[in-house]
Amino acid sequence: xxxxxxxxxxxxFKEIMKSEEVIGGSIKLGLVNENWTELKGEIAGPVDTxxxxxxxxxxxxxxxxxxxxxxxxxxxxxxxxxxxxxxTGAICLDILKDQWAxxxxxxxxxxxxxxxxxxxxxxxxxxxxVAKQFRENPRLFTMTARHWTNVYAGGPNIVHExxxxxxxMLDMGIDEHQARVALSSxxxxxxxxxxQLFG
Amino acid sequence: xxDDASSSSGITGNTVENSINQDELxxxxxxxxxxxxxxxxxxxxxxxxxxxxxxxxxxxPIYLLKVKDLSSKYKSIRRTRPDGNCFFxxxxxxxxxxxxxxxxxxxxFYEIAKNSKDILVALGFSQFTVEDFYETxxxxxxxxxxxxxxxxxxxxxxxxxxxxxxxxxxxxxxxxVYLRLxxxxxxxxxxxxxxxxxxxxxxxxxxxxxxxxxxxxESDHIHIIALSNALKVCVRVKYMDRGEGSQxxxxxxxxxxxxxxxxxxxxxxxxxxxx
Numbered sequence: 001x002x003x004x005x006x007x008x009x010x011x012x013f014k015e016i017m018k019s020e021e022v023i024g025g026s027i028k029l030g031l032v033n034e035n036w037t038e039l040k041g042e043i044a045g046p047v048d049t050x051x052x053x054x055x056x057x058x059x060x061x062x063x064x065x066x067x068x069x070x071x072x073x074x075x076x077x078x079x080x081x082x083x084x085x086x087x088t089g090a091i092c093l094d095i096l097k098d099q100w101a102x103x104x105x106x107x108x109x110x111x112x113x114x115x116x117x118x119x120x121x122x123x124x125x126x127x128x129x130v131a132k133q134f135r136e137n138p139r140l141f142t143m144t145a146r147h148w149t150n151v152y153a154g155g156p157n158i159v160h161e162x163x164x165x166x167x168x169m170l171d172m173g174i175d176e177h178q179a180r181v182a183l184s185s186x187x188x189x190x191x192x193x194x195x196q197l198f199g
Numbered sequence: 200x201x202d203d204a205s206s207s208s209g210i211t212g213n214t215v216e217n218s219i220n221q222d223e224l225x226x227x228x229x230x231x232x233x234x235x236x237x238x239x240x241x242x243x244x245x246x247x248x249x250x251x252x253x254x255x256x257x258x259x260p261i262y263l264l265k266v267k268d269l270s271s272k273y274k275s276i277r278r279t280r281p282d283g284n285c286f287f288x289x290x291x292x293x294x295x296x297x298x299x300x301x302x303x304x305x306x307x308f309y310e311i312a313k314n315s316k317d318i319l320v321a322l323g324f325s326q327f328t329v330e331d332f333y334e335t336x337x338x339x340x341x342x343x344x345x346x347x348x349x350x351x352x353x354x355x356x357x358x359x360x361x362x363x364x365x366x367x368x369x370x371x372x373x374x375x376v377y378l379r380l381x382x383x384x385x386x387x388x389x390x391x392x393x394x395x396x397x398x399x400x401x402x403x404x405x406x407x408x409x410x411x412x413x414x415x416x417e418s419d420h421i422h423i424i425a426l427s428n429a430l431k432v433c434v435r436v437k438y439m440d441r442g443e444g445s446q447x448x449x450x451x452x453x454x455x456x457x458x459x460x461x462x463x464x465x466x467x468x469x470x471x472x473x474x
Contacts, residue, residue, distance in 0.1 A: 003369070004368065004369045008331070011327075011331065012327075015327050068372055068376075068414045068415075069414075097222070097226070098409075098413065099408055099409055099413055100413055101376075101379075101408070101412035101413045101414070102328070102332070102372075102376040102412075102414055103324060103325065103328040103329065103332070103376065103380055103412060104328070105325065105327065105328055108325070
């Protein structure tokens with residue numbers, strides 16, 4: 001790895017450990033390998049959002065040209081959000097693309113991602129199915145996001161309606177995650193979700 | 200799995216994933232082009248006779264006339280890498296080179312440079328990152344100052360070091376980043392004035408985030424005006440394009456001062472000119 005990138009990441013790492021967000025536990029950063037090319041991030045779901053109480057893991061890859069090019073980041077924890085792919089965890093956020101600036105840091109990126117969880121941007125979606133639900137059926141969107149947070153991110157809020165519908169599909173021999181995706185995508189309409197999977 | 204769910208139902212999940220892949224492909228291609236440029240063109244080249252421009256435009260009568268006009272005022276040119284950072288790189292190289300022989304101007308500039316970090320931090324830029332770039336920037340400037348206005352031998356030694364640093368990514372790009380921050384700081388300090396130059400509904404702050412602070416974003420008049428105002432340095436830009444006439448038009452930023460830096464602009468790119 002280029003010397004500049006490694007040097008900069010090391011400095012950032014020290015700095016972020018002293019930040020109030022790390023001390024307060026709302027973000028975390030850890031090393032994955034010894035040459036500083038890959039890190040693991042963690043953000044707490046913001047309060048008063050369906051993600052509250054959840055912990056979301058992020059894969060952070062540092063390119064050789066860092067900090068002149070942005071880090072590559074995706075969600076490892078499955079999440080239901082208009083700007084994050086429910087399949088791959090890919091993120092749609094301007095500062096991770098053409099609006100990255102060398103004066104930004106991993107700390108500012110983690111905080112921006114946390115802000116993204118508080119304020120989804122359905123007009124610039126990464127996941128069109130989620131974005132459509134976000135726009136057209138906010139109540140169902142919130143329920144789905146809360147349910148995913150409970151199941152995948154360790155959030156405390158159990159959504160019984162979702163659990164029981166997933167269970168019904170499990171009883172039919174369908175894989176749990178597949179069932180959840182189908183139900184989430186079809187606004188928890190058990191019949192359409194089943195039809196889609198068997199059709 | 201969601202792939203399956205969305206494709207068979209006709210919900211447009213895949214379309215968006217595809218268009219994102221498209222984005223990534225474009226970005227990848229762009230990086231490959233950048234890589235090729237970076238392997239063939241130095242960040243800042245050696246000084247060349249202006250005639251090399253004539254050769255470039257051998258079969259282009261409009262440009263040939265303009266090169267002729269240019270050569271009545273300038274003897275040589277120093278090319279910079281066309282990577283979107285060329286204005287900042289050309290400007291800082293030409294100005295620091297000039298400071299080597301102008302101690303008085305150096306002292307004036309040193310004070311401005313020294314105070315620049317506090318201005319940025321006061322504007323809300325993070326101390327941590329600004330400091331990183333500021334330190335490298337000051338290190339380069341201080342080395343220029345050690346022998347500014349000194350004997351030709353010493354000046355030549357530092358000039359060669361400077362050339363070397365401008366061709367090392369670690370120094371060169373750090374200088375570019377810092378100048379971008381200074382430019383952004385100036386725009387935000389004097390928002391009301393600069394708002395007039397920004398097209399569309401963007402605020403000055405948004406413009407800075409999108410067009411000034413990110414690396415590789417090309418510079419326009421507004422960048423030049425802001426940087427020359429922030430550093431109190433007058434820049435003359437000679438605009439060479441396909442426009443009518445045989446003259447190469449010059450713009451001074453700000454108008455009415457004596458330019459210390461001379462740049463040649465050809466659509467999308469800046470190089471350094473020497474009289």
